Amino acid sequence: MTIRIRAASAPGEIRIAVTDDARTDEDGAAGAGLIEYALWRPGAPDGIGDLHRGRIVARMPAMGGAFVDLTDGASGFLPDSAGAAGLTEGDAVLVRIMRSAQGGKGARLAACPPDAVPESDRTGPPALLARGPTPLEALAAAWPDASILIDDASVGARIPSALRNRMLRTTNAFDAETEAASDALDDPTVDLPGGMRATITPTPALVAIDMDGGAASADRRAKQTAQFAANRDALPALLHQIRLRNLSGAIILDVAGLAIRKRQALRPIFEESLACDPLRPRFLGFTALGLAEILRSRVRPPLHELVSGAHGQALRALRHWVRATRGTPGPAATLRVGTDIARALDRDPDAVADATRLAGHLPARQLDPSLPPLGWTLSGPENRP
Structure with a gap:
């Protein structure tokens, strides 16, 4: 069995990735081995099923x-x-x-x-x-034959007893490839197969996605032939990003360069790729301007909302502080934070306690009014970035 559920402990949250170890980045897909991704914050549950x-x-x-x-x-x-x-x-x-x-x-x-x-x-x-099922319980139910890799005993203590026979303890639940694919989900820009690129822009009304030809423009075939092939090859990876990032509601996607009259031929690619998503998004067709319309159910909060606010940025700062500090001798790096990050950390003492336990150091936090309210940086004797 190559499917694994990886539960990586971090301050204030557990990052969960479902991966297929048989797939690699040689497939050319963005985050090729990553099937599902979710954040579980025990101290701030999303409430689904409560x-x-x-x-x-x-x-x-x-x-x-x-x-x-x-x-x-x-x-x-x-x-x-x-x-x-x-x-x-x-x-x-x-x-x-x-x-x-x-x-x-x-x-x-x-x-x-x-x-x-x-x-x-x-x-x-x-x-x-x-309480309703946690994100980990929901993914464990969706993948009943997958083992659950954990790297922290505290995660095991939170898992229902019925799932404990599937647990495997490891040093790092996320391998290097999973860590890189997870980090890339914070970036609104996505590198796609064939040298294409997409930019994801959430707004209050909808999510806008713009595809750009990038290196694909070097194709020597006839323009429309080359552009159709480039979009056809890149779209499955981009549409998978919708699932990984839990983008929801109305989604508008502008494919790269292809003439509006030619875009209807991409319909099967949209429908086949979206059919793999358990939320069953609907492809509604193309507008008069050639924009693809997708409607995906809202259930749990989208990833960009979880990571972009003060609490999400505070947890991200603690996670990077743990990475820079764990296993290092001498004084720990100093975490310098803006005002909103400082308030978020004050409201989540459990996350600070998690950071202390995971790193073996008490976080040295310093309010820095010169930083933006949501800004943070690490500094220390070794000038760790």
Whole structure:
């Protein structure tokens, strides 16, 4: 079996990669051996599958649903089609989170039947009654024959007992290729087969993807023949990036150079590549401007939202600090941070404790007002970058 689930421990989060060890970068695909990727933050779960006892706080007829108060001041939206019909303000309701809060919008909910919980849990103030599956549990269910590689005993302690017979302890859950492919997912620019390149730009309304011919423009064949072949060969790897980065909602993709009338011939490539995605994205066709339209369900937060905010950048800074510090003698590198990073670290003491345990040093943190609010850098006696 060449499929493995790799769970790499990092401060405040566990990076999870499903890899196929039989595939290599010789395939020419971006992140060739990486099949799935997810972030699991035990201290800040995304809520998918959580069961809540909530309370209707506002009926919204124009929106076709109602807002529901959840635990700790959180809220979500319950559509009429998912159980809000007939409920009024003040009613208690059992709901499950079907889509996490993301893109500035609250969680999307679905009502559960009363017999989903014991009678004693059916009434009372808003409360979290049961957690849904973690990203690791979800991927383990999707790949039932894959072993789970872990590099930290604390990860094993968080895994349900039913999965522990699949665990293998290793020094580094991520090998060099997986580490490189994981790091590349933070970059909005993607190198593609044939010398092509794509730039991914999330916006509040949609995700825009622009393909560029790059080195593919050196092809000596007739222009349209060369451009069709270049797009055909690069698209599967690019469409796989949608899955790896969990891009969702409306996605608009502009292929490279090909005349609008020729783009319809790429439809089978879109449909075949997207069919591999468990969320079953829909290829809607090409607009009058020749832009490919894709619609992918929103469930868990997209990767760019998880990594771009203050908390995500703070965890990234700690991860790089651990890499620079672990196993090194003498004073540890100093982590200099901007104001927003400093606040995020103050709000997540467990992540700082994780960094101390993983590196064997207490992070030496220094607020540096000269840095941007989301900026950070490492410095020390050895001038580690």
